[in-house]
Structures are given as structure tokens and as C-alpha cells.
Amino acid sequence: MIFTNLRRHRVRTVIGAAGIALGVATMLSVVGLLGGAVKMFERILRSDAEMVVFEKNVSDLFFSNVPVTLVEELHAQPFVKEARPVLFAIISSPDRPIITCFGIQASDGRLRKGEWLKGNANLFADGGRGVVLGERAADFVKIQEDGMVELGQERYPVAGIVRMENGFENGGVFMPLATSQESFHKEGVCSVVTVALAAGHESAEVKHWMAEHHPRLTALENEEFSRSYSQFKIMKTTAWVVGGCAFLLGGLSVTNTMILSVFGRIKELAIARVCGFSKGQIARMIFGESLLVSTIGTFAGWALSALGLQLLRALPQLQGYIEPRIGWMEIAGAMGLAALTALGGAMYPAWYASNLKPAQALRFE
Amino acid sequence: METQVMVSDVWKSFDNGRIEVLKGVSLMVPNGEIVALCGTSGCGKSTLLNVISGLEEVDRGDVSVGGYDVVRESTRVDLLRHHIGYVFQFHHLMPDLTLEENCMVPVIAAGGNRAHALERLAELAEATGVAHRLKQRVRELSGGERQRGALVRSLMNDPELLLCDEPTGALDEKNREKVFELLIELVRSRGRTLVMATHDLELARRCDRMIKMRDGRMEGEIH
Numbered sequence: 001m002i003f004t005n006l007r008r009h010r011v012r013t014v015i016g017a018a019g020i021a022l023g024v025a026t027m028l029s030v031v032g033l034l035g036g037a038v039k040m041f042e043r044i045l046r047s048d049a050e051m052v053v054f055e056k057n058v059s060d061l062f063f064s065n066v067p068v069t070l071v072e073e074l075h076a077q078p079f080v081k082e083a084r085p086v087l088f089a090i091i092s093s094p095d096r097p098i099i100t101c102f103g104i105q106a107s108d109g110r111l112r113k114g115e116w117l118k119g120n121a122n123l124f125a126d127g128g129r130g131v132v133l134g135e136r137a138a139d140f141v142k143i144q145e146d147g148m149v150e151l152g153q154e155r156y157p158v159a160g161i162v163r164m165e166n167g168f169e170n171g172g173v174f175m176p177l178a179t180s181q182e183s184f185h186k187e188g189v190c191s192v193v194t195v196a197l198a199a200g201h202e203s204a205e206v207k208h209w210m211a212e213h214h215p216r217l218t219a220l221e222n223e224e225f226s227r228s229y230s231q232f233k234i235m236k237t238t239a240w241v242v243g244g245c246a247f248l249l250g251g252l253s254v255t256n257t258m259i260l261s262v263f264g265r266i267k268e269l270a271i272a273r274v275c276g277f278s279k280g281q282i283a284r285m286i287f288g289e290s291l292l293v294s295t296i297g298t299f300a301g302w303a304l305s306a307l308g309l310q311l312l313r314a315l316p317q318l319q320g321y322i323e324p325r326i327g328w329m330e331i332a333g334a335m336g337l338a339a340l341t342a343l344g345g346a347m348y349p350a351w352y353a354s355n356l357k358p359a360q361a362l363r364f365e
Numbered sequence: 366m367e368t369q370v371m372v373s374d375v376w377k378s379f380d381n382g383r384i385e386v387l388k389g390v391s392l393m394v395p396n397g398e399i400v401a402l403c404g405t406s407g408c409g410k411s412t413l414l415n416v417i418s419g420l421e422e423v424d425r426g427d428v429s430v431g432g433y434d435v436v437r438e439s440t441r442v443d444l445l446r447h448h449i450g451y452v453f454q455f456h457h458l459m460p461d462l463t464l465e466e467n468c469m470v471p472v473i474a475a476g477g478n479r480a481h482a483l484e485r486l487a488e489l490a491e492a493t494g495v496a497h498r499l500k501q502r503v504r505e506l507s508g509g510e511r512q513r514g515a516l517v518r519s520l521m522n523d524p525e526l527l528l529c530d531e532p533t534g535a536l537d538e539k540n541r542e543k544v545f546e547l548l549i550e551l552v553r554s555r556g557r558t559l560v561m562a563t564h565d566l567e568l569a570r571r572c573d574r575m576i577k578m579r580d581g582r583m584e585g586e587i588h
Contacts (some may be wrong), residue, residue: 004462274418275470358420
């Protein structure tokens with residue numbers, strides 16, 4: 001009966017499913033985009049490390065101040081294989097007001113992962129002032145004829161141009177740590193220290209040591225950091241709220257469709273009662289129709305969002321900046337919400353349909 | 366002979382008691398009898414049928430079918446599924462469905478066996494002359510075919526009691542005769558009970574008993 005009813009009212013079914021599809025597509029797209037952005041940012045932090053050390057209770061890592069001396073202290077610990085300081089900052093050029101700047105040590109592995117388009121890793125030295133531009137940054141930062149580039153109040157020699165997989169890094173500037181500390185008046189400090197654990201050791205050892213020796217700082221595993229970092233939390237919450245609002249609209253569309261569906265076949269429902277359908281069977285039929293509409297909408301929305309994200313991924317302007325990804329959790333969440341929306345949207349129509357008085361309904365014109 | 370329908374001193378009104386439709390109606394129909402309820406429009410025939418089937422609740426009085434009280438909701442649903450078949454003046458088939466799909470609605474409601482139901486449908490459709498129209502949508506059928514289809518639907522769960530509200534009222538003379546003959550034959554051959562509301566005295570006289578109603582009351586009966 002459920003399939004038959006939906007087949008009989010194709011336009012109504014399509015409209016109802018479209019409402020859910022748009023809700024699902026919006027939710028998955030927003031969650032996918034922001035989730036992808038978060039993942040990209042996580043990768044910048046992570047590099048080859050398992051843990052991140054930063055200042056407690058800062059709203060943003062740009063405001064975190066970790067003494068660089070910590071790096072040496074950590075290296076002296078048996079549970080640490082490697083510790084690397086990174087200074088995050090924002091710098092401007094004459095044509096571009098905001099460029100992400102990464103202050104790193106020359107030995108930091110991340111530059112070696114890139115594809116060198118000009119220069120080489122050896123030109124990036126701890127004592128020098130030479131900066132390395134990401135490929136996209138090199139597009140919008142004007143390199144002067146003498147091979148210098150103007151960043152902030154200073155001019156720096158360009159040591160190389162590197163193509164990075166990560167969009168934030170590809171659009172950023174790498175500066176020797178000491179130079180960046182001087183440029184941003186952060187002498188002796190960095191934003192984070194990434195920590196790679198020695199074989200056979202646990203992250204708990206680092207946490208314990210940090211709590212004992214540097215209570216002002218905190219050490220988190222990458223996974224913990226993603227969960228607890230307030231910026232990520234805000235982004236993820238925003239994504240789900242926007243998606244939830246889209247679902248509310250989808251839910252109204254389902255309610256509207258189901259109300260129309262019930263009002264449009266009052267006599268049929270009455271006949272179904274006369275033929276022996278119980279109130280429960282009628283209600284189940286309406287809920288079933290709503291769930292089926294929602295299921296169709298969910299799959300259509302999934303396909304729509306996958307296609308949309310694929311198109312975004314192909315846009316050169318966005319390449320590397322976001323890595324749209326729809327995980328199974330997001331899909332399960334969207335499906336769950338779609339099912340809830342369908343059930344919520346069908347409540348009144350189902351109640352109305354199951355409480356119809358058949359004899360009165362048959363007199364209904 | 367066992368009693369199929371028992372109606373005792375039933376009162377029914379509409380519009381908060383302002384319109385009294387049944388005023389102390391009593392009726393007893395034994396198993397296997399074919400009864401016609403006659404009277405002019407508004408005399409309460411259809412309401413009485415609705416009361417017997419449980420589609421309308423009574424203000425006062427008792428109604429039982431096959432020994433079961435129809436006042437309780439669960440009993441009502443069970444009776445409509447397994448015990449009562451209903452045919453209306455207008456076929457009330459779903460126009461976008463095929464005749465076969467329409468006829469399967471009572472089977473779905475009762476959770477019946479599909480294969481068994483299809484066999485029964487074939488038999489009933491053959492008997493009523495609509496076998497060749499089962500796969501057609503209702504909108505493609507003639508008035509007579511639709512009403513015969515409605516008759517088939519009402520008999521799908523092999524009910525003990527058939528209630529018909531002006532079953533030939535919307536048909537032309539030729540189809541009226543055909544459908545009526547068919548109805549009587551199907552009911553008699555299966556030993557079922559029929560209560561039929563009609564204002565057609567000619568058809569009513571051909572039933573086992575004709576009960577005249579007037580202004581919500583039983584006026585008399587002719588055997």
C-alpha cells in the first residue's frame with residue numbers, strides 16, 4: 001500500500017523528497033566542507049607528530065605562547081622521539097592583507113614533503129632570513145626583481161617556492177623560526193610544540209610530565225585536540241546547526257506533503273477503515289509513506305552533496321584549502337535526522353488520518 | 366436458526382442531538398436471511414447499516430453481529446476484517462489503482478495470505494464477470510463493472526454478513542438488474558446473510574424480508 005500510494009501521487013512524493021534532499025544535501029555539504037577544513041588544519045598541526053603542546057585556555061592557537069626552551073627539555077625525556085616548535089602568525093603583503101605564516105626550524109620535516117618548484121630545502125636555514133613561499137602564495141605575493149618579497153614591514157629574500165598538498169600551507173609563507181619570532185615580537189616563544197613519541201612510550205607519560213613541570217601548558221593527543229579545540233568545536237557545531245535548520249525546513253515540506261496526502265484521500269482512508277484497517281494500520285501507513293519519502297530524499301540529497309563537493313574540489317581556487325569529506329558518521333547522522341524529520345512531520349497527518357470517522361468521511365465532499 | 370444481527374432499541378442522533386435519525390430501532394436477522402430495508406431518503410436506512418457495522422456509534426441501545434458487541438473498537442475492526450462486507454451506493458474504489466489492487470485492500474487489512482486471496486479473487490471475478498478487467502485501473506471501468514468490482518472487494522475475506530447501501534442506486538436499469546441478481550446469487554450460494562438498504566421496492570420484494578422504515582422507526586415488515 002505504501003509504495004502504491006507514493007507511486008500514485010508522484011508529484012507530491014517528489015516535492016516531499018526534494019525537501020528532505022535539500023536538507024540532507026545542505027547538511028552533508030556544510031558538515032563535509034567544514035569537516036574537511038578542520039582535517040586540513042589538523043594536518044598542519046600534526047605533521048609527523050602524535051601530540052601537540054600549547055598554552056592552556058587560549059581561544060586561538062595564534063595567541064598561544066610556548067617557550068622554545070621546552071623543545072630541549074622534551075628532547076631530554078626518554079618518551080620523546082622528536083619535538084618541533086611552530087609559530088603561527090598572520091602577515092600581510094601589499095596585495096594580500098592576510099597570509100598565514102609558519103615559523104619553523106629548518107630541520108622540520110614538512111617542507112621536505114613538498115615539491116620544490118624553485119630553490120631547495122638547503123636554502124632554508126635556521127640562521128638566515130630566507131623565506132619559502134607556498135605555490136599559491138607565490139602567485140599573489142609579488143616577488144621583486146632582486147628576489148626579495150615584502151611581507152609586513154620587512155623585505156625577505158625568497159629561498160624557494162614549494163608546492164604543498166595542504167592548501168593552508170600552499171597559500172602560506174614559511175619563515176625560519178628565529179626570524180618569525182623577531183618579526184612578530186615573540187622572541188623565545190612559539191605557538192605549539194609538536195611531539196613525536198619514542199617507540200614503546202605512551203602519550204600519558206608526556207601529559208604527566210607536562211602537568212608536573214609546565215602546568216601552564218597542556219599536551220593533547222591529536223584526536224583529543226580536535227575534539228577539544230574551541231575553534232573546531234564552533235565550526236562543527238555551526239555545521240550541524242545550519243544542517244539542522246535545513247532539516248527543519250525539509251520537515252515542514254514533509255508535513256505539508258503528508259497533510260496534503262491525507263486530505264486528498266479522506267474517502268480512501270475511510271474505505272480502508274471499512275475494509276478492516278485499524279487505526280494503528282492507518283497510522284503506520286502514513287508514517288511508512290513519510291519514511292519512504294524521507295529515504296528517497298536522503299539518498300537524493302547524499303548524491304547531490306557528493307556531486308556538489310566533487311565540483312568544489314575541482315575548483316582551482318579551493319584546491320588544497322578544503323578537503324570535502326563525508327564520513328559514515330555524517331551520513332548516519334543525516335539519515336537519522338531525516339528519519340526523525342519524517343516521523344515528526346507525519347505525526348499530525350497520521351493522527352488525523354487514524355482518527356477519521358469513516359461514516360462521516362464517506363459523506364465528505 | 367442462529368442470529369446474525371441483533372439491534373435492540375437503538376437511538377442515534379447527529380448535531381449534538383438536534384437531528385434524531387434512529388429512534389428506538391430494533392431488528393433481528395437470522396443467519397442466511399436476505400433482508401431489505403426500505404424507505405425514503407433520510408429515513409435512517411444508511412445510518413442503521415452504519416450502526417450495524419460499527420461505523421457509527423450509537424447514543425443508546427445494543428448492537429451485535431455474529432454474537433459480538435460492535436461497540437468496542439477492537440471488536441469492530443475484527444468484525445470489519447473477517448465478518449462484515451460492505452457495499453456502497455457509489456463503488457468507492459480507488460481510481461488510480463487497478464481493480465485487483467482495490468480488491469486486495471481488505472486482504473492486506475486482515476493480513477491474509479496473498480496467494481490464497483488471489484485464487485479467491487479469480488473465482489469471485491469470474492462469477493461477477495470482471496475477470497478480464499482485473500488489471501485495469503478503476504477509472505477505465507464502466508459504472509456496472511465498478512460496482513461489481515466493489516462487490517468482489519466486499520466478499521474477499523468471505524464475510525458472514527454483507528451490508529449493502531443502495532448497491533444498485535447509481536446504476537442504469539440493465540446494470541441494476543445484473544448486479545442485484547449477482548448479489549443475491551453470491552449470497553445465497555454461500556449461505557451468507559444480507560442486509561440491504563434500498564428505496565427500490567421492486568428489488569426489495571425479491572428479498573426474504575422487506576422492512577419499511579420511516580422517520581427513524583420501523584414501520585412494518587413484509588415476509
